Amino acid sequence: MIINYSLRIDFVRAKSTKVGFANFPLSCRQNVTSAWSKFLSAKWKEASLKTSTEINSNEGSVCNKSMNIVWHKCSVEKIDRQELLQQRGCVIWITGLSGSGKSTLACALTRALHSRGKLTYVLDGDNIRHGLNSDLTFKPQDRAENIRRIGEVAKVFSDAGVICIASVISPYRKDRDACRSILPDGDFIEVFMDMPLHVCEARDPKGLYKLARAGKIEGFTGVDDPYEAPLNSEIVIQMEGEVCSSPEVMAEKVVCYLDAKGYLQA
Amino acid sequence: MIINYSLRIDFVRAKSTKVGFANFPLSCRQNVTSAWSKFLSAKWKEASLKTSTEINSNEGSVCNKSMNIVWHKCSVEKIDRQELLQQRGCVIWITGLSGSGKSTLACALTRALHSRGKLTYVLDGDNIRHGLNSDLTFKPQDRAENIRRIGEVAKVFSDAGVICIASVISPYRKDRDACRSILPDGDFIEVFMDMPLHVCEARDPKGLYKLARAGKIEGFTGVDDPYEAPLNSEIVIQMEGEVCSSPEVMAEKVVCYLDAKGYLQA
Numbered sequence: 001m002i003i004n005y006s007l008r009i010d011f012v013r014a015k016s017t018k019v020g021f022a023n024f025p026l027s028c029r030q031n032v033t034s035a036w037s038k039f040l041s042a043k044w045k046e047a048s049l050k051t052s053t054e055i056n057s058n059e060g061s062v063c064n065k066s067m068n069i070v071w072h073k074c075s076v077e078k079i080d081r082q083e084l085l086q087q088r089g090c091v092i093w094i095t096g097l098s099g100s101g102k103s104t105l106a107c108a109l110t111r112a113l114h115s116r117g118k119l120t121y122v123l124d125g126d127n128i129r130h131g132l133n134s135d136l137t138f139k140p141q142d143r144a145e146n147i148r149r150i151g152e153v154a155k156v157f158s159d160a161g162v163i164c165i166a167s168v169i170s171p172y173r174k175d176r177d178a179c180r181s182i183l184p185d186g187d188f189i190e191v192f193m194d195m196p197l198h199v200c201e202a203r204d205p206k207g208l209y210k211l212a213r214a215g216k217i218e219g220f221t222g223v224d225d226p227y228e229a230p231l232n233s234e235i236v237i238q239m240e241g242e243v244c245s246s247p248e249v250m251a252e253k254v255v256c257y258l259d260a261k262g263y264l265q266a
Numbered sequence: 267m268i269i270n271y272s273l274r275i276d277f278v279r280a281k282s283t284k285v286g287f288a289n290f291p292l293s294c295r296q297n298v299t300s301a302w303s304k305f306l307s308a309k310w311k312e313a314s315l316k317t318s319t320e321i322n323s324n325e326g327s328v329c330n331k332s333m334n335i336v337w338h339k340c341s342v343e344k345i346d347r348q349e350l351l352q353q354r355g356c357v358i359w360i361t362g363l364s365g366s367g368k369s370t371l372a373c374a375l376t377r378a379l380h381s382r383g384k385l386t387y388v389l390d391g392d393n394i395r396h397g398l399n400s401d402l403t404f405k406p407q408d409r410a411e412n413i414r415r416i417g418e419v420a421k422v423f424s425d426a427g428v429i430c431i432a433s434v435i436s437p438y439r440k441d442r443d444a445c446r447s448i449l450p451d452g453d454f455i456e457v458f459m460d461m462p463l464h465v466c467e468a469r470d471p472k473g474l475y476k477l478a479r480a481g482k483i484e485g486f487t488g489v490d491d492p493y494e495a496p497l498n499s500e501i502v503i504q505m506e507g508e509v510c511s512s513p514e515v516m517a518e519k520v521v522c523y524l525d526a527k528g529y530l531q532a
Contacts, residue, residue, distance in 0.1 A: 075373045075388070076380040084385060107341045114342040119350060119385070121426040122341070131448070132418035135411075145401075152398040153419055160387040162426060182397070 081161030087118050088263040089158035091151075091183060092254060094167045095176060095230065096193025097222045098208055099200035101250070105193065105237065106167040108247035112255050113163060118264060121157055123150055125168035138219065144175055151179030158187055163263065171221045173228040186261065190233035191254060197222050199239070347427030353384050354529040355424035357417075357449060358520060360433045361442060361496065362459025363488045364474055365466035367516070371459065371503065372433040374513035378521050379429060384530060387423055389416055391434035404485065410441055417445030424453055429529065437487045439494040452527065456499035457520060463488050465505070 082088050092109065094102045103124060110120045128150055129136065136142040147170050157164035170176050180188040200222065201209040212220035219225045230236075235257055237250050245253075258264050348354050358375065360368045369390060376386045394416055395402065402408040413436050423430035436442050446454040466488065467475040478486035485491040496502075501523055503516050511519075524530050 076376045076386065080380060081385060081387075084380065084383065110342045114346060114350065117350065119347060119427070120342065121347075121422075123422075128422075131421065132415060149398060149415075153422065155397065156387075156389070156394075156419065157423075157426070160423070160426075160428060161385070162428075 078159050078161060082266045085119050085161045086266050087161065087163060088187075088266065089161040090163055090187040090189060090258075090263050091154040091158050091179075092163065092165045092189045092191060092258075093154070093170070093176065093179065094165065094191045094193060095170045095233075096195060097197060097200040097227055098169060098220075099203040099205055100193035100195040101237070101244070101247070102167040102169070102193055104247045105191070105250050105254070106165045108251035109165055109254050112248070112251040113258075113264075116255075116264065118163055119161070120163045120165055123154055123157070123164060123166045123168075125150065125166075125170075128153075140219070144172070147172075147175040148178065151175075151182060154179070155182050158183065163258070169221050169227075171225065171227045173230070176230065189235065189254075189257065189261075190230055191235040191237060192230045192233040194229070194236050194238045195244075196239075199244075344425050344427060348532045351385050351427045352532050353427065353429060354453075354532065355427040356429055356453040356455060356524075356529050357420040357424050357445075358429065358431045358455045358457060358524075359420070359436070359442065359445065360431065360457045360459060361436045361499075362461060363463060363466040363493055364435060364486075365469040365471055366459035366461040367503070367510070367513075368433040368435070368459055370513045371457070371516050371520070372431045374517035375431055375520050378514070378517040379524075379530075382521075382530065384429055385427070386429045386431055389420055389423070389430060389432045389434075391416065391432075391436075394419075406485070410438070413438075413441040414444065417448060420445065421448050424449065429524070435487050435493075437491065437493045439496070442496065455501065455520075455523065455527075456496055457501040457503060458496045458499040460495070460502050460504045461510075462505075465510075 078089060094105055096102050106122045106124065110122050113120045125146070129146065132153065133146050133149055136146050147168060150166055150168055154164045154166045170179075176190065180190070204210060208217060208220065209223065211217045212223040217223075221227050235254055237245070237253065239245075255264075344355060360371055362368050372388045372390065376388050379386045391412070395412065398419065399412050399415055402412050413434060416432055416434055420430045420432045436445075442456065446456070470476060474483060474486065475489065477483045478489040483489075487493050501520055503511070503519065505511075521530075
């Protein structure tokens with residue numbers, strides 16, 4: 001029988017229970033009292049002393065025995081990184097047609113947040129295709145896999161405490177919703193660039209609409225492949241009449257949302 | 267003809283050249299003089315004024331015209347994030363047999379760096395298999411793909427300015443070297459957990475050596491699959507006689523290396 005050994009027990013953490021500790025869930029950790037802190041600190045010192053004694057005495061076969069009883073403070077968690085950064089990790093998922101201004105908004109947003117001392121990172125659908133997703137084609141199943149991987153990386157970034165800005169056409173609702181579903185409630189902030197097709201096509205910054213209309217690109221979103229508009233996105237960016245807001249004004253809308261939801265502090 | 271449209275021109279940046287700017291390469295940016303700063307600032311104001319005028323006058327068809335001539339300051343770069351974090355993004359790649367102490371070191375290292383106010387993130391080979399790499403099996407080609415993707419994600423993290431700690435068996439030299447090759451010189455710091463097999467097997471924290479010896483796991487590194495030890499890793503962690511260093515002492519060795527190489531400041 002072949003066993004899939006991907007399931008693991010973090011043995012460092014498992015061992016913390018040996019001196020009577022379980023990990024605190026996030027919600028509890030915020031309520032740790034100073035009495036608890038003192039208790040933890042005392043236990044930590046106790047465990048450290050124990051460890052060094054046993055390393056020095058070097059009993060048993062090589063070092064596995066002493067390793068086994070080392071008490072490790074649980075590792076650095078999201079809440080700790082957020083405290084360090086004075087912000088809350090999240091994913092801002094910018095979706096919309098090619099030419100709708102996703103990259104422009106991502107760029108303005110990362111600048112606006114950086115100028116406020118916040119750590120951001122832009123995951124751009126196209127750029128990621130040069131590295132992580134360089135093995136993927138533009139066939140439907142690979143486009144879905146492209147989105148899935150970007151969603152997973154964005155999740156890891158938000159866990160790192162970073163405000164991760166993903167700029168991806170992501171035309172299908174189910175792919176976007178799958179990315180939302182792997183994140184804690186509220187941490188997936190969908191921004192819909194609700195620009196009319198004719199505006200995007202008139203801009204055509206990469207000349208792709210022209211190629212698609214000429215039949216040189218197949219399955220191009222908005223031309224011969226559908227874009228499923230979000231139904232309940234957190235933020236919608238639209239034109240006012242026939243005028244587009246400046247990138248800075250669009251970014252400010254997102255910054256205001258983040259501020260109101262408490263993402264710009266720990 | 268079907269065109270692969272993954273190659274893109276960042277049109278925001280391309281446009282910056284319209285008012286006479288190219289992006290500064292990293293090395294140049296560090297030497298930007300205050301005169302340059304003033305010049306840039308003046309140009310930025312000039313461009314902003316131009317933009318708002320054109321948005322207000324709303325000439326041309328909808329907003330694509332005014333969007334086209336907006337001058338965007340180039341986006342937030344790695345150097346800016348490093349300045350914010352007061353550290354340099356890099357990848358600490360911990361390689362070694364199962365049970366050699368990779369996770370233990372990763373855990374101690376993230377704590378040590380966090381306590382110095384540095385932003386770290388641990389990418390654990392096993393944990394990533396639950397998310398990004400959940401589609402991969404343990405077949406040889408999938409194990410290589412597992413490493414490749416972790417390397418790509420680690421690269422993105424280091425670009426974000428984060429000190430990324432990857433803890434992965436990564437038994438083959440070519441897979442590790444491929445991860446090294448995608449990073450700027452010096453930013454891939456290989457840490458070899460050089461522990462004898464019998465020590466790792468005696469620890470057997472996940473009970474996997476037992477299963478492998480019983481023939482219940484195939485292709486287990488160190489048992490029926492080779493581990494190719496690094497030839498020129500930046501850091502080697504070894505036992506001193508029959509004694510293992512404590513996690514804190516091992517971590518300190520890595521911290522000293524990072525400090526000496528300037529990774530703990532911007």
